[in-house]
Amino acid sequence: MSGGALAGDTAGASAQTADGWRSRWGRLYLQSEGIRGWCLSAPALFVVIAALAVPIGLLVLFSFWTQDYVDIDTTLTLNNYQTIADRTIYLTVFARSVGISGLVTLLTVLLAYPLAYYVAFDVTRHKMVWLVLITLPFWTSYLLRVFAWKIILGYDGVINSGLAWLGVIDEPLSFLLYNPFAVILTLAHAWAAFAILPIYVSLEKIDRSLLEAATDLGDGPLRRFWRVTFPLSMPGVIAAAIVIFIPTVGDYVTPTLVGGPSGLMIANLIQTQFSKANDWPLGAALSIASMVTVTLIACLFVWFSKRATEKIA
Amino acid sequence: MSTIARQGRGYRASYAVLYLAFLYVPVLFLPLFSFNQSIYIAFPIEGWTFKWYGTLLENERLHEALGNSLEIAITSSVLATTLAIFAAKAYTRYRYRGQRLSLGVVMLPMVLPEIIVGVSLLILLNQIGLGLGTHSVIIGHTLICLPFAIAVLMSRMEGFDRNLEEASLDLGEGPVTTFFRVTLPLILPGVVASLLLTFTISFDEFIIAFFLSATDTTLPVFIWSQLRFPQRLPTVLALGACILVFSAILVVFSEWIRRRGHVKAGPGVWN
Incomplete structure (x- = not known):
């Protein structure tokens, strides 16, 4: 079901489809261990990616830049x-x-x-x-x-x-x-x-x-x-x-x-x-x-x- | 038992006692000299006094640092443990593709030198203009506490029978009710252990706070700033002695909680 169709529905119908969607999602959630596993570990993964993977990526990028007195020169070098x-x-x-x-x-x-x-x-x-x-x-x-x-x-x-x-x-x-x-x-x-x-x-x-x-x-x-x-x-x-x-x-x-x-x-x-x-x-x-x-x-x-x-x- | 085996045991016992002495003696010098009247940390001890403990009560910067440390340690331990409860459930209860990879990623902060975590967060926060302070230390500490919380909770969850959860689901409870009425009570000792461990890690952490705390000094950063001034050392020693006593109480308390958890869960769960 597309999001557009959902938005166009009347209030009552949209509540119903939302319920239907929720129970379908609920059933899917209970059936698939993969979905449950990823959902439950997602917040922890998000923290590690946002507070570790991204900063380390930036650290790598920084290491290819150079300090130019007070400014930072963003040309990539191995200097x-x-x-x-x-x-x-x-x-x-x-x-x-x-x-x-x-x-x-x-x-x-x-x-x-x-x-x-x-x-x-x-x-x-x-x-x-x-x-x-x-x-x-x-x-x-x-x-x-x-x-x-x-x-x-x-x-x-x-x-x-x-x-x-x-x-x-x-x-x-x-x-x-x-x-x-x-x-x-x-x-x-x-x-x-x-x-x-x-x-x-x-x-x-x-x-x-x-x-x-x-x-x-x-x-x-x-x-x-x-x-x-x-x-x-x-x-x-x-x-x-x-x-x-x-x-x-x-x-x-x-x-x-x-x-x-x-x-x-x-x-x-x-x-x-x-x-x-x-x-x-x-x-x-x-x-x-x-x-x-x-x-x-x-x-x-x-x-x-x-x-x-x-x-x- | 043969004579050789008994001898070996005797050697190991004396070695163990010597090793414990090596662990304790250096640490116990801190409280010993905190009662010394002289400001010089040297033998002979000139006389006994409680005056350095009195200075602890007057030092406002210390109180501020203690407040910051408590705020940071409580927030990061609660955050890390909450995230870890769900993650540990995903890693112990289900089998799915990418599970090992996902576990590997969340455990990464454990195998990185903390200074790397500190400088990389410093660069990121500086670039996105979020600034430094209590909040940035909380981010760093939640990150490094997370693997420890997950390890503690995973071992707790592996310890109990998953049939109990399935029984609850089969009897018609939803996943949320099952979690609160079956899973959470069973893992509660693990949750408490995780909270205590992560609280201690955060409360004690220095290098990340050193890079990220800016003016919101934490207790270790405050202690660091005092170490350069010989006349302030006795106060630091008194503070160290207090931390020592406080942690000892905390460890014994957490051990007591853990044991009660074992007894309460009963042999049916802990087979």
Whole structure:
């Protein structure tokens, strides 16, 4: 039924057809899972498209424009990407960010695994208490958790003043703060729960009879872990790695508070372009370049670790 | 149990305790030094005082920031959870073409660095002339909260028997009544969990608010602005201690709600 015909009808008839249309639509709605599915997810999809897809499209467009003093030149060029490729500072900081985040991911997952294993397999009662204990510190302000490390590692900080008070040192140790090591330590602490929880969930899901079968078939504890438990926990390890790697590459708070000049990361460069340097197109190009780098590395990582798991199992 | 297995368990238990200490000790320095009389955050502690908590009550910019943060966190958590209820239903109850793609799209904000979300929204809002303030932070926070809300609600919806909904439809209730009288009561603990989680994410979020809040400072942006001034640090520490206690209460409360939900739904639903 066309809209024109509907509009031309008398009031009563149009109410009737509207009713007919509504019930037909209602029947169709109930019959087709596809229509129901798309209708119910449409508002969420709309938000993601309007507040993420469109802005990122615009970000890409911006990255091909150039800043011309106060104006923006809208001719499409690759100048910004050329600048990023030419200046070593950008490449250095990119490599450093990826390196720092990679180490943070590795360290956090390695440290978290035994704890997740302990809670999943050894704790029988009060599992929930353990999980709440693990997550509790992460419900406090992220900013303050990072800042806590600044007051711990600082020149006049907790460690230095504590050691001086105890008479262990005469001069404060200056190597603690403002370097990549401080960034790695702080991030490994700040993101710990994001590694523990996914690994715990995948360990918890493992069917215990598989482990018994491995033991019955003569596998020792180590072999059983390597051949059965570890491959089956891989989904959790991969999830943990992705959930930590992606946000930490783009972290701004930690490098700014504890990184110092030698611990600067991508987010600091991006933020500078959007504030002091006021070169939004270059900032956009840096954002896009880092986003593409991060996504590529994450995809490669998932692909490789899946292949590796298949080989072991 | 063999000796080796018991030994392994012993090692893991001591490791777990050490790890918990690593998680807690740095965080607990904040409340510890918030009671220190000296404005310097260093040992030895000079004396104990509550005066920094008193300064919290007088700081008007802090109250304003707290108000903004609460407004933003409540609005975005309600928006994200509402959108997620419908989306999670679509992803768990039906099977249709394009479902996985659609799920992938709504989960995207989870796998993007937040600074990208911040700068891209900054450019968009600037271009369409919508300006910056509370509203723009709400948009950003609703976006990043959405995947978390959907994940929480999907796991809740997968947990209960869909026959209950079908029974209601077969007995002649419409989809809307079925939703309010069957689905919603069953997923209520999930809704509460989602609201608490997304509230916390928004309340704690810094970088998006840093780019988008302009003069409507949120609490994290306010804290950030204070960190540069050593004489204001004790007040920040007192504030941090309050946030710590408040979140602890919130977590324990949400855990309690979740458990009650399990008991109430009964073994028939939770088989």
